[in-house]
Amino acid sequence: MVVNHLRVHWEYLKVALSTAMEYKINFIIQVLAMVFNDVVWIIFWLIFFNRFQNVGGWVLGDMLMLYAIITLSYGLSSVFFGNRNRIAEIVNQGKLDFYLALPKNVLFHVLISRSSFYGLGDVVFGIILAFIVLSLASLSLFLILVLASTSILLSVAILSGSLAFFFGNAEATSRNIFMGTLSLASYPLSVYQGVTKFILLTIIPAGFISGVPVELLKSFNAQWFWLTIGFVVLIFSIATFVFYRGLKKYESGNLMYVRT
Amino acid sequence: MTSIITVKNLKKVYKTHTRKEGLSNAIKSLFNRKYEYKQALKGISFEIEEGEIVGFIGPNGAGKSTTIKALSGFLYPTSGEVVSLGFTPWKDRVDYVANLGVVLGQKAQLWWDLPAIDTFYLSKDVYGIKESTFKSRLNFMVKLLDLEKVMHTPVRDMSLGERMKCKLVAALLHNPKLVLLDEPSIGLDVIAKDKFRDFIKLVNKKYKTTFIITTHDMQEIERLCKKIIIINNGQIVYDGLLKDIKKKYLSNKFIDVKLETKGEKFKLRYCKVVEQNEYEIKIEVNTTKIKVKEVINSLLSNYDVADILISDPPIETIIQQIFRSKDGKV
Structure with missing residues (x-):
């Protein structure tokens, strides 16, 4: 069962790569754009920390660590679950029929059936950053935390995408929720205090995507580590539950396509 | 089997909402939405x-x-x-x-x-x-x-x-x-x-x-x-x-006749001439009122017939009849 799903995932990755090769100029430009985007961000923080040295205990190294985690989890989820931000569109336009007609887990199938290989730009960038700031000793912890972040990002995407089941045209809303969460996650956790911090560790799980992992890598704390893992399990369960709840309301659609 | x-x-x-035309009604429907239930099946x-x-x-x-x-x-x-x-x-x-x-x-x-x-x-x-x-x-x-x-x-x-x-x-x-x-x-x-x-x-x-x-x-x-x-x-x-x-719905048949020599205008009760020219006649027969045999006999005795083709109306016609009938029942 699991092996079979992995095999299908692998085949889809191959198909996606062949598709990317169909438009190779576009592919190269997108990868470069991603890297450029990341470089600009780094330059910003280099200038910032050159002037202020630290933000609530966070120094440049911590910021680079945060960015290593974000780019890796964003990039990995783009490559392996490339449809994560298109759930709302797929539901809203009745394209879910295609997946429902095939004997695979619907949510899994939707997520993997597309792959954004330009996410590789982010992945490579993240790996380089990790090489710079990470000690070999914390490598395994780093990998676990990257996987945790990836799962949370995916869960946020599933949750926001599932809105389309309940509210119809939710494509823009869903995208904004995802990107909003992501941008909240790209600042040091220490800038958030009190209620804001609490919200970022619960309703909007931006804190668990990047802030908490960085704190854990700075100084390990078993309690926060297990809290993170627990949170991953919780939010992923909720996301899947909401998706399948929504699926019961799915009414397909008769949108006419030129593509058949 | x-x-x-x-x-x-x-x-x-299916649950859908309805509203009247125009922007003002669009804004109204934001606050007071009227739903309609459409029974698809x-x-x-x-x-x-x-x-x-x-x-x-x-x-x-x-x-x-x-x-x-x-x-x-x-x-x-x-x-x-x-x-x-x-x-x-x-x-x-x-x-x-x-x-x-x-x-x-x-x-x-x-x-x-x-x-x-x-x-x-x-x-x-x-x-x-x-x-x-x-x-x-x-x-x-x-x-x-x-x-x-x-x-x-x-x-x-x-x-x-x-x-x-x-x-x-x-x-x-x-x-x-x-x-x-x-x-x-x-x-x-x-x-x-x-x-x-x-x-x-x-x-x-x-x-x-x-x-x-x-x-x-x-x-x-x-x-x-x-x-x-x-x-x-x-x-x-x-x-x-x-x-x-x-069988059930067919009360009509079409008869196409080809003539050897020119013929008079065709006329018979319960028959409708759909088309007639010098050497061809197309007739629609109401089979509940008159037997096809009778029509054929009439044709044979009045014309110099070269060929006869009897056919059912196309299924489209039958379906249209069903959809147009009031209750839509067969």
Whole structure:
């Protein structure tokens, strides 16, 4: 069962790569754009920390660590679950029929059936950053935390995408929720205090995507580590539950396509 | 014969909201939204036996697609029961669709930027088809449908007909017991349609595959289906053999006469002259009022007849009559 799903995932990755090769100029430009985007961000923080040295205990190294985690989890989820931000569109336009007609887990199938290989730009960038700031000793912890972040990002995407089941045209809303969460996650956790911090560790799980992992890598704390893992399990369960709840309301659609 | 699909009292209600025209009403509807419940299926029941090709006919909005979607497991019906291949489609979806093929005429089912053969290989993995079985089935279908060359070009460069054929292949690779075709021949030319129909007939014969087809093309129905189900306003108005509905509903016959020598204007009670020129007469006969034999006798005694052809009106005419009749009942 699991092996079979992995095999299908692998085949889809191959198909996606062949598709990317169909438009190779576009592919190269997108990868470069991603890297450029990341470089600009780094330059910003280099200038910032050159002037202020630290933000609530966070120094440049911590910021680079945060960015290593974000780019890796964003990039990995783009490559392996490339449809994560298109759930709302797929539901809203009745394209879910295609997946429902095939004997695979619907949510899994939707997520993997597309792959954004330009996410590789982010992945490579993240790996380089990790090489710079990470000690070999914390490598395994780093990998676990990257996987945790990836799962949370995916869960946020599933949750926001599932809105389309309940509210119809939710494509823009869903995208904004995802990107909003992501941008909240790209600042040091220490800038958030009190209620804001609490919200970022619960309703909007931006804190668990990047802030908490960085704190854990700075100084390990078993309690926060297990809290993170627990949170991953919780939010992923909720996301899947909401998706399948929504699926019961799915009414397909008769949108006419030129593509058949 | 054993029935492969049993549908009992299937109902589906869609909730939509309505508002009057214009911006002010659009804003009003933000705060006070009026909902409307549309009964797409008002409790339909039918059975389908193994190895049948069944035509599903109805005007737009009659509930055809909703029925097909419920049978495919795409949506949860409001109430009612469906047992198809021993499964409830929306509950045992994964196990069910492993034995099901679906072709949606209006929707994309192939990878747009890749050659169709890549989609076929993906299907192979998604359904877990063995390499040898896959190869032999693919060859069989590809040969029949003339796809040897085409399947290696990207789908986006294919013609509509080629794409439709490839969709059919993708839906049949795993040798499904049941295949649902939702307007499969939409947009195809006459030759492509012909090939398509021959292919379906052959698969039906060779593998005992059951087909359900929705279409607006009555020729397709006449060529393919022995049994038809007519649905109108969310209710089944006819469920039976195609030839029976003809018998039951046919009160008219057409008689085409060719003459050796010029003839007078034809006149007989209960007969309508549809067309008449010097050497040809076309008559519509009301067979409930007058026997065809009587008309023929009259023709033979009054004209120098070269040839006579007696025919039924096309099935379109019958269907139109049903849809136009007030209660829509047969």
